[in-house]
Amino acid sequence: MLRRIIRIDEDKCNGCGLCAEACHEAAIGIVDGKAKLLRDDFCDGLGNCLPACPEGAISFEEREAAPFDEEAVKRAKEKEKPLPCGCPGSRVMTMQTAATEEAGRSPDRTPRRSRLGQWPIQLRLVPVTAPYLDGADLLVSADCCAYAHGDFHDTFMNGRVTIIACPKLDDREEIAEKMARILSERNIKSVTVVRMEVPCCGGIQQAVAEAASASGKALPVRVVTLGIKGNILP
Numbered sequence: 357m358l359r360r361i362i363r364i365d366e367d368k369c370n371g372c373g374l375c376a377e378a379c380h381e382a383a384i385g386i387v388d389g390k391a392k393l394l395r396d397d398f399c400d401g402l403g404n405c406l407p408a409c410p411e412g413a414i415s416f417e418e419r420e421a422a423p424f425d426e427e428a429v430k431r432a433k434e435k436e437k438p439l440p441c442g443c444p445g446s447r448v449m450t451m452q453t454a455a456t457e458e459a460g461r462s463p464d465r466t467p468r469r470s471r472l473g474q475w476p477i478q479l480r481l482v483p484v485t486a487p488y489l490d491g492a493d494l495l496v497s498a499d500c501c502a503y504a505h506g507d508f509h510d511t512f513m514n515g516r517v518t519i520i521a522c523p524k525l526d527d528r529e530e531i532a533e534k535m536a537r538i539l540s541e542r543n544i545k546s547v548t549v550v551r552m553e554v555p556c557c558g559g560i561q562q563a564v565a566e567a568a569s570a571s572g573k574a575l576p577v578r579v580v581t582l583g584i585k586g587n588i589l590p
Contacts, residue, residue, distance in 0.1 A: 357420065357422075358418060358419065358420055359401060359418070359419075359423070359424075360401040360416050360417070360418055361393075361399050361417060361418075362384075362399055362401070362403060362405060362414055362415070362416060362417075363414070363415050363416065363417040364390075364391050364392065364414055365413045365415070366390045366391075366413075367413075368411045368412060368413035369390045369391045369409075369411060369413040370411055370481065370483055371386055371389040371475070371481050372410065372411075372476070372483045372486055373386050373391070373474075374410065374487075375405035375408050375413075375414060377408065378405045378407075378408035379405050380404065381398045381399065381429045382398060382429070382432060383395060383398035383399040383400075386475055389476055389478075391409075391413065395422075396421040396422045397421075397422040397423065397424060397428055398424075398425070398428065398429055399421075399424065400426075401416070401424065403416060410483065410485060468509065468510070469509075470509060471510060471514040471515075472509070472513060472518060473488070473513075473515075473517060473518070474486070474517055474518070478519075478520055478521070479521040479531060479535070480521075480530075482538075484534075484537050484538055484542070488517055489517060489538060489542040490542055490543050491543050492516070492545065493515060493517070493544075493546045494519060494547045494548065495517065495518045495519065495548050495550065496520075496521070496547060496549050496550075496564050497518065497549070497551075498520070498521070498522060498523060498550065498551045498560050499521065500522070500552055500557075501550045501582055502520075504582050504583075504585070504586040505550075505582055505586045505588070512550055512580070516548065519538075523551075523556055523557055523559025523560040523563065528562070528563050529563075531559070531560065531563040531567075532562075532564075532570075533567075535564055536566070536567040536570040536571055538567075539567050539570075539571035539573060540570070540571040540572070540573070544573075546575065546576045546578070547575055547576070547577045547578070548578045548580065549578065549579045549580070550579075550582065551579065552581070552582050552584065553583050553584060553589060561579055565577065
């Protein structure tokens with residue numbers, strides 16, 4: 357049938373997930389860092405997502421689409437396994453987490469729950485205006501660390517907003533500049549930096565130190581160094 361339905365401009369979308377949070381029908385999710393209309397029949401065409409988008413990436417269009425199916429939405433919500441954080445983009449993350457846990461289940465090992473509390477996590481993609489930054493304890497991690505330390509989620513991510521960057525592949529000055537904006541403009545409570553012992557990883561520690569100094573705030577900054585075998589170094 358021909359009806360009004362939302363359209364998402366991926367070129368404008370920054371992947372913040374606020375539209376997915378605003379959509380009560382779970383029609384929108386974050387896929388590969390961009391908002392996507394997951395199912396036409398989940399979109400009621402009322403546009404609660406439009407004012408939530410800070411980039412103006414969502415609009416209405418008239419096109420052929422499946423009719424809105426309220427009963428299908430209700431059934432999906434009954435099956436949904438929400439993340440404890442209820443974070444932006446959690447609908448897509450929930451499906452991925454559930455599938456991963458089911459595939460990895462074995463008689464002698466219970467899958468561990470993800471401690472990721474928001475999306476996106478890559479520093480370049482994190483909006484400075486993201487509401488989850490207010491009053492947050494930040495974890496700023498070199499992106500290799502989660503692969504090196506087997507209990508990274510529970511040890512470091514639990515209760516913190518996670519931001520990752522690579523001081524070798526990302527521009528260190530850009531890291532420092534973006535972090536300075538976050539620390540200056542948002543009410544950050546603390547910062548934990550996790551880095552590897554390799555010399556290049558010192559860049560992320562230095563960038564955060566510069567950002568904390570530039571913010572003009574007396575922020576507590578803790579640095580944790582991991583060995584290449586994943587152990588926490590003294």
